[in-house]
Amino acid sequence: LDLASDRAALLALRGVVKGRLLLWNISVTNPCLWTGVTCKNERVTELRLPGTGLLGPLPLGIGNLTQLNTLSLRSNALSGPIPADFANLALLQNLFLQNNLFSGDIPGFMYDMQSLVRLILANNNFSGEISPRINNLTRLGTLFLESNSLTGSIPNIDIEPLTQFNVSFNRLTGPVPERLSAQPASAFEGNSLCGNPLQACPGSGSKSKSKLSGGAIAGIVIGSFVGFALIVVVLIVLCQRRSGGESDSKDLAAAKRGEAEIPREKSVVESDSTSASAEFSKGSVRGGGSKSLVFFGNVGKMFDLEDLLRASAEVLGKGTFGTSYKATLESGTAVVVKRLKEVTVSEKEFRERIDEIGRTVHVNLVPLRAYYYSKEERLLVYECLPLGSLSALLHGSRGSARTPLNWETRSGIALGAAHAIAFLHSHGPTISHGNIKSSNILLSGSYEARVSDFGLARLALPTYTPNRIDGYRAPEVTDVRKVSQKADVYSFGVLILELLTGKPPTHALLNEEGVDLPRWVQSVVREEWTSEVFDIELLRYQSVEEEMVQLLQIALECTAQYPDMRPSMAEVTSRIEDLCRSSSRREQDADRVLFNDSDDQGPSQPSSAQFYSVESGAPPSSA
Numbered sequence: 001l002d003l004a005s006d007r008a009a010l011l012a013l014r015g016v017v018k019g020r021l022l023l024w025n026i027s028v029t030n031p032c033l034w035t036g037v038t039c040k041n042e043r044v045t046e047l048r049l050p051g052t053g054l055l056g057p058l059p060l061g062i063g064n065l066t067q068l069n070t071l072s073l074r075s076n077a078l079s080g081p082i083p084a085d086f087a088n089l090a091l092l093q094n095l096f097l098q099n100n101l102f103s104g105d106i107p108g109f110m111y112d113m114q115s116l117v118r119l120i121l122a123n124n125n126f127s128g129e130i131s132p133r134i135n136n137l138t139r140l141g142t143l144f145l146e147s148n149s150l151t152g153s154i155p156n157i158d159i160e161p162l163t164q165f166n167v168s169f170n171r172l173t174g175p176v177p178e179r180l181s182a183q184p185a186s187a188f189e190g191n192s193l194c195g196n197p198l199q200a201c202p203g204s205g206s207k208s209k210s211k212l213s214g215g216a217i218a219g220i221v222i223g224s225f226v227g228f229a230l231i232v233v234v235l236i237v238l239c240q241r242r243s244g245g246e247s248d249s250k251d252l253a254a255a256k257r258g259e260a261e262i263p264r265e266k267s268v269v270e271s272d273s274t275s276a277s278a279e280f281s282k283g284s285v286r287g288g289g290s291k292s293l294v295f296f297g298n299v300g301k302m303f304d305l306e307d308l309l310r311a312s313a314e315v316l317g318k319g320t321f322g323t324s325y326k327a328t329l330e331s332g333t334a335v336v337v338k339r340l341k342e343v344t345v346s347e348k349e350f351r352e353r354i355d356e357i358g359r360t361v362h363v364n365l366v367p368l369r370a371y372y373y374s375k376e377e378r379l380l381v382y383e384c385l386p387l388g389s390l391s392a393l394l395h396g397s398r399g400s401a402r403t404p405l406n407w408e409t410r411s412g413i414a415l416g417a418a419h420a421i422a423f424l425h426s427h428g429p430t431i432s433h434g435n436i437k438s439s440n441i442l443l444s445g446s447y448e449a450r451v452s453d454f455g456l457a458r459l460a461l462p463t464y465t466p467n468r469i470d471g472y473r474a475p476e477v478t479d480v481r482k483v484s485q486k487a488d489v490y491s492f493g494v495l496i497l498e499l500l501t502g503k504p505p506t507h508a509l510l511n512e513e514g515v516d517l518p519r520w521v522q523s524v525v526r527e528e529w530t531s532e533v534f535d536i537e538l539l540r541y542q543s544v545e546e547e548m549v550q551l552l553q554i555a556l557e558c559t560a561q562y563p564d565m566r567p568s569m570a571e572v573t574s575r576i577e578d579l580c581r582s583s584s585r586r587e588q589d590a591d592r593v594l595f596n597d598s599d600d601q602g603p604s605q606p607s608s609a610q611f612y613s614v615e616s617g618a619p620p621s622s623a
């Protein structure tokens, strides 16, 4: 094994988990020059990739980095088990995997990684028990396992150097081992543990186990009865809710059918499908006769109209210009079909404009793959983005849980969207997007922003949906078909405020007085309570607070009342680029300061003040 095999291992990792590793300049042969990689004696010794948007399970290969002493992959979206070849990392002293989605047991081989000094697996989905073999790790100084789903009891840990320990918020049971009783209670809370520093275990302490008195027995009987009655009431309420829910979904299905029936009236072929979207296609597209899908780009014709008609489909949502459907072709490829409701231009003009949209290609724009035009039906076929829209991720949609997005991801999304809009604006002073909002910022598998719906404002008639647009619309805009570049800048500013505050900018949702998001943020900032505006999930990234405030400042300038006061998208993009660069440098530095371990003898303790200020955002207790 040598530097070439280390390079191959890093490339294998990059190929799978992507994220910001895609920014590595791999034309540079020496991997030691890639961001986050440190070498010594021509081998990789440190790999620090905190908060770099890494996604999915880790591939095999990291195990080939046999000289590694520090591996930091914290604050990403990595999932699945710890790969088996980590067993080869015999020199690994620091392993930081916290704030990810890792699952499975703490693998058995980990208890043989005897160089380990700091092991941090906190905030993942690890399950299973902590093996008593943990005592093999005789140099361990830090063991943070909090916020996982670990079960069983805490083994009788007796590791001399161990001073930093936390297993809170797991499913551990039984007594706290003697040796750990000097740890604070907070290190054990959120489990069913007992004994010092927690409450005494039942059965221990003074022998007060006398027979239960008659009163106590009566109390237990009454208590059990009341508890049972409560459960029955809760079940009844839940059942009622459920039947209410069913009627909601029936309403939804009916709404979809209503939507899909419009072309049916005009259709030549009657649909036999129960799927709403299948009706749209069979109903009217065939009525269009010989016309077929027109494809863009050099990807060639990946499917034809018949494939699209055969596809299984679901309604994604009703937008300003029509309804969007996700169609899964028989080949397994998914595309999004947007059915335009009312087109305001002639066929010739429509085709010309769509051609223009199809030719507008940028890594941060959703690619338009194809379109279909007939008198009855206009369909746009887009690439399907796996993670859906930013709006759904930030605010949760249709009951799906809200996804926490870290600072790196949010600032990366802001930068990607800015690039796309600046790119559009660079085509001429009259070219704008016209509909910048979080439901039009879609996300690739590695959380990169892709702006959708470009060009539609000039093609189709919007159906007025005040709540969804108003919050983003610049005050000077009176006709939604004529939105200037400076009005795009305003909408982009609102989008950034939404990313930073986690609040949706629609009047109705924000508050009852009709104060919009920019004005609310301005008023809080004026009162010098700037940090109050940030989304609670961002408060843990205190090392980059300066960059957060800078981004907030840019957003406030973008949302200036007068268009002339707003910066151009080109300027906005370069400022966001600068702050992303400095925040990523800062994260790397923080990682280095906190976890640098230059001596091989044992842990050099970071002060608790340092540790908490960056890792959890919680204030240092007394340090």
Ligand SMILES: Nc1ncnc2c1ncn2[C@@H]1O[C@H](COP(=O)(O)OP(=O)(O)OP(=O)(O)O)[C@@H](O)[C@H]1O
Pocket: 316, 317, 318, 319, 320, 321, 322, 323, 324, 336, 338, 366, 382, 383, 384, 385, 386, 388, 389, 392, 435, 439, 440, 442, 452, 453
């Ligand atoms: N290419 C795509 N990939 C994945 N999801 C998409 C795609 N395009 C749209 N969607 C999803 O479908 C939903 C409906 O999209 P649509 O563009 O029709 O409406 P909208 O974005 O809410 O409003 P508007 O029409 O004003 O843009 C969006 O919320 C988005 O999550």
